[in-house]
Amino acid sequence: MSDTSAMPLSVPSAHSPLNDWFTYLENLHTSAIDLGLERVQAVGDRAGLRKPAPTVITVAGTNGKGSTCAILESILLQAGYTVGVYSSPHLVRYNERVRVNGAELPDHEHSQAFAAVEAFRETTSLSFFEFGTLAALQLFKMHQVEVLVLEVGLGGRLDATNIVDHDVSVITSLAIDHVDWLGDDIEVIGYEKAGIFRADKPAICGQPNPPASVAAHADSIGAELYQVGYQYTYEQSGETWNWKCGAFDMEQLPLPALPLPNAATALMALGVAELDITDQHIVAGLAKVRLAGRMETVSDQPLILLDVAHNPHSAHYLARQLKALKNIREVGQIHGVVAMLKDKDIASTLDEMRAVINVWYPASLTGPRAASAQQLADHLNYSGQMFGEPVQAYQSALAAAQPEDVVIVFGSFHTVGEVSAHIQSTQE
The missing domain is CATH 3.90.190.20 (Mur ligase, C-terminal domain)
Known part of the structure; x- marks a missing residue:
């Protein structure tokens, strides 16, 4: 009887074209989506990628993740930080998924990062997204970014980005989506998104009146929850808008080209991130922010x-x-x-x-x-x-x-x- 098993995959090198890596990764794992952290966390530990930057902000949500990440990035760049952003999916080029100081990285750096992850992978099977996430973390570590903004791919609790030891957690919005993976129960979805919260760390929720599971999970692990409508509020006033958190008030801010709820959530995340950001940085960042594929x-x-x-x-x-x-x-x-x-x-x-x-x-x-x-x-x-x-x-x-x-x-x-x-x- 002939052997019908698949031939071993040819492993690209650090100098291989990026398309060779894509072909390899697409055939490396049995499914495109495989929620769970055990495999990717093991490789991340071996590669030393669990804390790739001094400050990490992780952003989950049904909608608004990309906009929120772009607003954070724009303001942080105005403040002079070296900023990394990981987002998905891409529109045209895979390189769009990784930005350092607002710019994509060349193909050869991605190939080098893939080769580095492959060396640490050993026999662990990784999905395309998991492998790509680890490679992105490797790139951010290599570029020594000071602040890293991570966009969650799917859900939160079991997403590959959640292996990172991050400092601020953000939920932008909550609605029923990805039913095959997250189900159609909004309380369950809230729990899955809140799975990025960390004990004794700030957790921002930009969804008005979220499911009870969000606050319940924050309370159960001791996360510091900042909820829109309670700990922070915002309102549009003509061609400007105002943002308030307790006694701190910012007025006549420029309206960004991206959704205002996401801008308000981004300001709350920056407000608790213990970074050196001034009102001038915020105004300039809001005025300049743009994001491909969003209006x-x-x-x-x-x-x-x-x-x-x-x-x-x-x-x-x-x-x-x-x-x-x-x-x-x-x-x-x-x-x-x-x-x-x-x-x-x-x-x-x-x-x-x-x-x-x-x-x-x-x-x-x-x-x-x-x-x-x-x-x-x-x-x-x-x-x-x-x-x-x-x-x-x-x-x-x-x-x-x-x-x-x-x-x-x-x-x-x-x-x-x-x-x-x-x-x-x-x-x-």
Whole structure:
């Protein structure tokens, strides 16, 4: 009987092209997502990566993680710190996941970091995300960042980022998402997100009226909980906003280009991080912050926007932003280019957008998690043209749009990533 077992994988070197490492990592583990800390923690211990920077802020949440991390990064850079940010997923290039002082790192540094993790891995099996997380920590350690901002990938308690000994924990928002992995019980989801809290360390919750499990877990381990609406508050006042924590009050702050609730949560995290940050650093950081794929403006006539909104909570916010556009400029029709993953709440997400989108361009994604354009059309009761990929849908919307119209591309990181890559290629 012939041996049908898989051939041993060829291990790339520190000098191998990054794509060789991707091929290797994609075949290294049996599943793309494997929640649990035992394996990744063991490798992290051997590599000395559990405390990769003097100050570490870990950010979890259903939505708003990327925005909160970007706001923290922008303010910290204004304060003169060497700052690392780890985020996922990427839009166009894997290198987007690791930033040092606001910049991506070159391919060869990622290959070197992957090789370093491989040397410490020994026989331990790691998922792509786990391996990538450890490699990112290696890069931050190599660059000697002073403050590290870690975005949780999925959940919190069992996410690979949670092996790090961090100083401040942040939950941006809580809603039902990733049902296959986290379930549909908001109390359970609250507990999973609160799993990043640390005993005797600050824990920030930016979700108004969160499930009781968040405060209960904080209390059970002795974390110092700072809850929006209680320990800190904020309000918009015309073209500025105010933030308050106890007797400390900041007024007439500039409105950031990212969601205000996330800015308020970021300020609370910085307020307890024991860092040297002034009001001037905060004002400058808020004014300058931007993040690709979050109400990202590509052109003005027609107004082309890219937003990774992919669940009801984020779609609700996006719809509000689009409605608000009508108060500041003359808006014609809104063309919606949408493609989604089938494990998302497609019906509720699209329902949030129905009232603002005039013309739909449903498209299919590729891969095992992809929803088809027909599935989206069925939820919309739509019988018009459908598209095999987001770029085709985007091109059709662009051809139909008048100068006063809006084209919004949304529904998934994959959707925005494909369209963003297409736009970049046409600009080169």
